[in-house]
Amino acid sequence: xSRRAVSANGRSGHGSQGIPEATIARLPVYLxxxxxxxxxxxxxxxxxxxxxxxxxxxxxxxxxxxxxxxxGTRGVGYDVEYLVYQVSRELGLTQDWPVVIVGAxxxxxxxxxxxxxxxxxxxxxxxxxxDPEVVGTQIAGHGVxxxxxxxxxxxxxxxxxxxxxxxxxxxxxxxxxxxxxxxTSILNFAPVVLNVPSGVDVRKVDLSIxxxxxxxxxxxxxxxxVPQDAQAVGR
Amino acid sequence: xSRRAVSANGRSGHGSQGIPEATIARLPVYLxxxxxxxxxxxxxxxxxxxxxxxxxxxxxxxxxxxxxxxxGTRGVGYDVEYLVYQVSRELGLTQDWPVVIVGAxxxxxxxxxxxxxxxxxxxxxxxxxxDPEVVGTQIAGHGVxxxxxxxxxxxxxxxxxxxxxxxxxxxxxxxxxxxxxxxTSILNFAPVVLNVPSGVDVRKVDLSIxxxxxxxxxxxxxxxxVPQDAQAVGR
DNA sequence: ACGCTCTTGTGAACGTTTGCACAAAGTCGG
DNA sequence: CCGACTTTGTGCAAACGTTCACAAGAGCGT
Ligand SMILES: NC(=O)c1ccc[n+]([C@@H]2O[C@H](COP(=O)([O-])OP(=O)(O)OC[C@H]3O[C@@H](n4cnc5c(N)ncnc54)[C@H](O)[C@@H]3O)[C@@H](O)[C@H]2O)c1
Ligand SMILES: NC(=O)c1ccc[n+]([C@@H]2O[C@H](COP(=O)([O-])OP(=O)(O)OC[C@H]3O[C@@H](n4cnc5c(N)ncnc54)[C@H](O)[C@@H]3O)[C@@H](O)[C@H]2O)c1
Numbered sequence: 001x002s003r004r005a006v007s008a009n010g011r012s013g014h015g016s017q018g019i020p021e022a023t024i025a026r027l028p029v030y031l032x033x034x035x036x037x038x039x040x041x042x043x044x045x046x047x048x049x050x051x052x053x054x055x056x057x058x059x060x061x062x063x064x065x066x067x068x069x070x071x072g073t074r075g076v077g078y079d080v081e082y083l084v085y086q087v088s089r090e091l092g093l094t095q096d097w098p099v100v101i102v103g104a105x106x107x108x109x110x111x112x113x114x115x116x117x118x119x120x121x122x123x124x125x126x127x128x129x130x131d132p133e134v135v136g137t138q139i140a141g142h143g144v145x146x147x148x149x150x151x152x153x154x155x156x157x158x159x160x161x162x163x164x165x166x167x168x169x170x171x172x173x174x175x176x177x178x179x180x181x182x183x184t185s186i187l188n189f190a191p192v193v194l195n196v197p198s199g200v201d202v203r204k205v206d207l208s209i210x211x212x213x214x215x216x217x218x219x220x221x222x223x224x225x226v227p228q229d230a231q232a233v234g235r
Numbered sequence: 236x237s238r239r240a241v242s243a244n245g246r247s248g249h250g251s252q253g254i255p256e257a258t259i260a261r262l263p264v265y266l267x268x269x270x271x272x273x274x275x276x277x278x279x280x281x282x283x284x285x286x287x288x289x290x291x292x293x294x295x296x297x298x299x300x301x302x303x304x305x306x307g308t309r310g311v312g313y314d315v316e317y318l319v320y321q322v323s324r325e326l327g328l329t330q331d332w333p334v335v336i337v338g339a340x341x342x343x344x345x346x347x348x349x350x351x352x353x354x355x356x357x358x359x360x361x362x363x364x365x366d367p368e369v370v371g372t373q374i375a376g377h378g379v380x381x382x383x384x385x386x387x388x389x390x391x392x393x394x395x396x397x398x399x400x401x402x403x404x405x406x407x408x409x410x411x412x413x414x415x416x417x418x419t420s421i422l423n424f425a426p427v428v429l430n431v432p433s434g435v436d437v438r439k440v441d442l443s444i445x446x447x448x449x450x451x452x453x454x455x456x457x458x459x460x461v462p463q464d465a466q467a468v469g470r
Numbered sequence: 471a472c473g474c475t476c477t478t479g480t481g482a483a484c485g486t487t488t489g490c491a492c493a494a495a496g497t498c499g500g
Numbered sequence: 501c502c503g504a505c506t507t508t509g510t511g512c513a514a515a516c517g518t519t520c521a522c523a524a525g526a527g528c529g530t
């Protein structure tokens with residue numbers, strides 16, 4: 001991404017333009033940890049404490065937060081409540097994001113039942129399926145609608161985020177249809193590489209890939225043969 | 236990406252050492268695409284074709300594969316079957332990986348029912364839960380065992396991979412116990428940062444984080460794209 | 471055998487991310 | 501108001517990752 005543009009920013013206004021992708025991916029973790037501190041009525045945290053709770057290096061955390069602006073107080077730390085607000089705002093969580101889930105199988109049902117889903121501004125607008133046996137059943141307080149109603153649901157609720165939890169074989173078709181109806185952010189659980197036009201954002205969650213990565217490291221460990229716990233390289 | 240607590244620089248003479256983490260994360264994708272080619276009885280693929288199917292740049296793909304060795308033929312491409320074998324071997328998929336799933340709730344059941352699970356060398360050794368109501372029920376051909384039997388199950392099946400699908404509150408305790416029984420690879424679905432000793436590899440899958448990243452980009456798009464509406468971005 | 475075509479494998483340039491180290495900026499007790 | 505102390509914010513260098521671009525190698529037709 002091109003940062004480095006003339007920083008003719010009208011002062012501290014770090015626009016949401018130049019935040020590194022790696023930082024974005026960590027902000028939700030910080031946010032979660034911040035909520036935990038807030039629940040314990042802790043008013044301020046240092047970068048060291050926050051970083052420890054989030055499992056990252058404190059310099060990295062400070063640099064990450066510095067991209068949002070200068071919200072800390074030297075000698076003191078960060079105000080938890082204020083930082084929660086700033087991070088939320090940066091991530092776009094101060095608004096409501098209606099989500100449509102396509103595929104009400106094992107995974108789709110688990111997702112719909114997932115409490116943490118609705119907790120942070122994400123609201124299930126509808127759960128869709130194509131199976132007549134499934135359509136009409138009740139899941140987590142939502143009646144499963146026919147996938148044929150996708151266009152209406154997306155339009156009526158102004159859905160911009162779609163979750164694909166259908167079998168791999170139909171995922172691309174579902175994706176195309178979501179895109180055609182105006183959905184521009186897609187979270188894909190099916191084990192396929194989705195093809196989308198530019199301007200559409202796809203993220204994938206893939207259990208199988210994660211397991212394979214774990215297997216690689218597990219194998220390496222066993223092959224390399226650690227005689228005793230000599231290699232203390234831990235991050 | 237989650238932490239990798241194993242050797243930051245484990246190259247000490249062994250040939251195929253030092254494969255970049257980013258490459259490892261892509262190998263499973265290549266493998267999946269390769270299987271798709273194999274099923275169509277396509278004997279060879281060029282890096283260009285493979286890369287397109289995997290959704291990456293072809294130079295990147297070639298460099299990734301070059302880390303495993305020189306398995307292509309100039310002017311021709313890669314032999315699909317041979318490459319499947321080489322990638323599988325590199326990932327450690329030529330052996331069987333018994334997996335224990337802890338937590339037989341909505342998500343745990345979906346995972347246990349997931350077909351693609353067993354398909355690539357991963358075998359569910361047991362599904363564990365602590366709820367007496369759940370223990371004893373049948374899920375995907377597995378009787379749910381009491382979590383108290385973790386030690387026996389792990390020992391008997393030589394489990395080295397554990398999947399945590401319990402509520403966030405108990406995830407750390409479950410993790411500690413898994414580690415104590417000798418599990419060194421953990422896939423965590425609970426929305427918490429797990430603390431593990433070095434030598435243990437943790438990866439996390441976090442729906443909520445993925446949604447928040449999507450929300451960030453969606454917000455950016457909508458802010459950037461609407462010229463007439465309020466530009467309340469830079470305060 | 472030769473030249474043509476195709477495609478790999480990789481050196482080098484470029485971009486991104488990380489972590490250190492420290493000045494700057496704040497708090498606090500006296 | 502000062503000096504001791506704490507902690508942020510960031511310049512910088514190194515590590516890591518991506519992409520370009522092309523020489524070298526392989527197959528094929530003649
Ligand atoms: N279950 C898991 O833990 C898990 C893990 C990783 C990945 N996945 C992937 O997630 C996807 C769903 O898994 P699952 O276990 O829920 O499968 P499932 O078969 O239980 O459910 C799939 C559902 O999608 C519906 N469907 C099929 N085609 C459709 C279409 N065109 N439009 C709308 N709905 C349609 C089916 O009727 C069914 O209800 C699969 O691609 C699977 O590989 C699942
Ligand atoms: N369901 C989803 O789609 C989803 C998505 C993302 C993350 N998650 C996370 O995955 C986890 C599980 O979600 P879920 O929807 O399946 O929850 P759930 O409440 O349906 O299931 C949790 C299960 O864990 C069992 N359990 C609790 N403590 C245990 C212990 N100490 N040992 C063994 N088992 C124990 C419970 O008895 C229950 O059966 C949660 O942390 C959730 O935040 C779920």
